[in-house]
């Protein structure tokens with residue numbers, strides 16, 4: 014299939030949206046993550062993301078990116094995943110993520126990292 018280019022708008026199963034700006038010749042990209050849910054009670058704002066993808070020709074590239082929730086939370090999320098192109102040409106991103114919340118003391122360090130997985134499709 015044609016190479017998987019992450020540029021564009023994606024939505025995941027939580028209803029969060031991700032906008033990837035252009036992917037450069039090294040596979041590096043930046044964008045914004047528009048989260049649908051949050052554990053903070055501050056108003057949610059779009060948050061910057063930076064990442065890198067492989068530029069395989071088969072359209073099934075792996076990638077990773079980091080979201081800094083700097084606008085409303087002290088947390089950071091990292092995602093890793095792979096792009097799959099379905100037979101009908103539709104692309105789906107299968108990802109795993111780690112969300113690290115800032116905690117007040119070392120004694121709370123054990124409970125500061127959440128993990129999960131979800132999929133994104135193009136909006």
Ligand SMILES: CN1C(=O)N(C)[C@H]2CS[C@@H](CCCCC(=O)O)[C@H]21
Nearest residue numbers: 029048050051052053082086088090
């Ligand atoms: C909405 N989300 C989403 O689309 N995820 C894949 C997971 C991993 S990042 C988290 C949102 C964190 C928001 C900032 C915070 O509450 O600390 C959750």
